[in-house]
Amino acid sequence: MSALRERLRAQGGLVAEAVGSPAPDEDTPGPGRLAAAGPRASAAPERYELLVDLIHEGYLLHYEGRGRVVAPADPDLALLAGDQLYALGLADLAEIGDLEAVRELADVISLCAQARAAGRRDLADAVWEAGASAVGWGASDAHEAAEGLAREGHDGAAAALLSAARDARADGAQGR
Secondary structure (H helix, E strand, O other): HHHHHHHHHHHHHHHOEEEEEOOOOOOOHHHHHHHHHOHHHOHHHHHHHHHHHHHHHHHHHHHOOOOOEOOOOOHHHHHHHHHHHHHHHHHHHHHHOOOOHHHHHHHHHHHHHOOOOOHHHHHHHHHHHHHHHHHOOOOOHHHHHHHHHHHHHHOOHHHHHHHHHHHHHHHOOOOO
C-alpha cells in the first residue's frame, strides 16, 4: 500500500489530495500481492502488485466511497477517483503488453459491478480473488466457466470462482 500511496501522491491533483494517512489494516495484503505472487507476474511482480491494487482501490472508491489509501470527503470525487484509478491500472497493464491480464481485470470490473448491483458482495469478493489469481497464474477453463456462472447470476458462482482460483494456484498453472 505504501507504493500505491507514493504513486498517487506523485500523480498530483485531487486524488493526491485525498490520499489519507496509513490505515491500521494497510499492511493486510490486497489482491495485488496475490497477482504478483504468480508465475505470469514474475518478470515484474512489484509492478503487477501496484497496478492490480490501483484497480482494486478504484473498485473500493466506487462501492465503499473510500479506499484503503484514498479517502475523499465528496462521494462524487470518490467515483471520479475510482474511474481514474481503473484507467491508471489498465493503462499500466497495456504498457506491459499483458492483454490477457487487461481482459481479466476488465472482466473483474464488470463482474463486480454486476455482483454489487445484485447485492452480492460475497460474489464480488470471490471475483477479486479469482481475477487476481488469473492475472498471476492464468485463466483456466474452470475459471472461465465460473465467470460464466457469475455473469448468469448463478448461486454457486462465488464458490466456483474460489475453487478455480485455488486450484490454479495449487497446480501452478499459467492458463491456456
